[in-house]
Amino acid sequence: MSSNIETEYRIAKEQYAHLGVDTEAAIETLKTIPVSMHCWQGDDVGGFEHTGSELSGGIQITGNYPGRAKTIDQLRSDIEFAMSLIPGKHRLNLHAFYLDNLGTKVDRDEIEVKHFESWADWGEGRVGGIDFNPTFFAHKMFTGGLTLSHPDKAIRDFWIEHGRRCREIAAYFGKRFNSPSVNNFWIPDGFKDIPVDRTAPRERLIRSLDAVFEKDLRKELILDSVESKLFGIGAESCTVGSHEFYMGYAMSRGKMICLDSGHYHPTEMISEKISAILMFYDKMLLHVSRPVRWDSDHVVVLNEELVEIAHELVRSKRLSDIHIGLDFFDASINRIAAWVIGTRNMLKALLFALLEPTKQLQQMEYEFDFTSRLAYKEELKTMPFNTVWKYYCEQMGVPAGIDWLDEVRKYEKDVLANR
Numbered sequence: 001m002s003s004n005i006e007t008e009y010r011i012a013k014e015q016y017a018h019l020g021v022d023t024e025a026a027i028e029t030l031k032t033i034p035v036s037m038h039c040w041q042g043d044d045v046g047g048f049e050h051t052g053s054e055l056s057g058g059i060q061i062t063g064n065y066p067g068r069a070k071t072i073d074q075l076r077s078d079i080e081f082a083m084s085l086i087p088g089k090h091r092l093n094l095h096a097f098y099l100d101n102l103g104t105k106v107d108r109d110e111i112e113v114k115h116f117e118s119w120a121d122w123g124e125g126r127v128g129g130i131d132f133n134p135t136f137f138a139h140k141m142f143t144g145g146l147t148l149s150h151p152d153k154a155i156r157d158f159w160i161e162h163g164r165r166c167r168e169i170a171a172y173f174g175k176r177f178n179s180p181s182v183n184n185f186w187i188p189d190g191f192k193d194i195p196v197d198r199t200a201p202r203e204r205l206i207r208s209l210d211a212v213f214e215k216d217l218r219k220e221l222i223l224d225s226v227e228s229k230l231f232g233i234g235a236e237s238c239t240v241g242s243h244e245f246y247m248g249y250a251m252s253r254g255k256m257i258c259l260d261s262g263h264y265h266p267t268e269m270i271s272e273k274i275s276a277i278l279m280f281y282d283k284m285l286l287h288v289s290r291p292v293r294w295d296s297d298h299v300v301v302l303n304e305e306l307v308e309i310a311h312e313l314v315r316s317k318r319l320s321d322i323h324i325g326l327d328f329f330d331a332s333i334n335r336i337a338a339w340v341i342g343t344r345n346m347l348k349a350l351l352f353a354l355l356e357p358t359k360q361l362q363q364m365e366y367e368f369d370f371t372s373r374l375a376y377k378e379e380l381k382t383m384p385f386n387t388v389w390k391y392y393c394e395q396m397g398v399p400a401g402i403d404w405l406d407e408v409r410k411y412e413k414d415v416l417a418n419r
Helices: 003-018 023-030 072-083 117-123 153-177 199-212 243-253 274-278 304-315 335-354 358-366 370-381 385-395 404-414
Strands: 035-038 091-095 130-133 181-186 222-227 256-260 284-288 322-326
Touching (some): 023 335, 023 385, 091 117, 117 130, 130 153, 153 199, 243 256, 274 284, 304 335, 335 404, 358 370
Parallel strands (some): 035 091, 091 130, 130 181, 181 222, 284 322
16 A cells, blocks of 8 residues: 555544544445446447347437447456446446347347346356346337336236346346345336326336236345336426336335436435435435436536435445445446446445544534534535545555546557457
8 A cells, every 4th residue: 555645544534533433434334335336338328139229218328439338248348347446346237138148139028047147157256246127218119108007918018028037137146146136127108298197007007017026036136126207308298107106106015216316306306315215115226327407317426416315325324225326328438437437436425424423413413503513514524535535445456546547548548449
């Protein structure tokens, strides 16, 4: 470890101790928090079905930065390289249409465990587990903006079968990694203009989801989650799976609810929702993104909302019940850099939150000493947090500062430029 970083850290440690913060305990806790890094940043949400279907479901990619992964091997290489620049051991978040089709065209109602065995083989020793997502968009059977809520039974049955098979695959990942796989259902169903009947599509969605979840699978292997959205392109006026819909469905069916930081009104923050959700749910899932005026899935930056999300997670004292996944995709910049920046920022926010004297602040609040509470919170903003972060990175064997970018540029020159 760099002697300068070690010296700076000793000073920072004393400064934090003066405020009642144990930096060593914060670092040790951070080591135990996995972030599920999403595979779809590496290839612009393309997948490996190669059916020619365009991206749909209210999702848009902008930019055409060179070096996009075009094969499974390329994507895995990029993921592995990105993870080598991120401190800690983390999870991979995989979408169903990233299957290994073994050289044969496989439709989504035909996918099997065998199409994902190579992902598990690759992931052993590299990731702490693999989470999963059925893919309900970018397909010819996504018609009229509807899937599981479609009035055509044949279309609903197709997607129900897809959902059932995805649950079996997720359970397989849970068994292979001895860690439950979070299987998250996001469904883009909705209407571009104001519908006359909002009730019938929601009734159909309930029946379809019940059919998908009919088989009881052990929670030691799989944790099912449902995710809402405010609106999408092509579904501006009504989203069948709204926040209220999924809160009710998840609670009544014993499922996790997923809060995506981009899926709400522009002034609506998920940091304000976390403690309320945890009052009623055993577990929850977060998809951390960065909306710019809408669900635009920008790369996560270390802004006030990200830090507040992290504070709420730490203050809840239920970190083991909360699963953190990332969800952004930017094709206008180096895709590996996007992964590294976003994931490191999530971890930085968590460390910042762990370096808070929460008990002392709570005691001030209980005593209505809002003056001291504000004074301490403001003082913490200028504490030597980055020194503790650099020390942690060096401990974990990854670049502490901006030096990681030099390694990305070299990878870009040696690997990405030749694609």
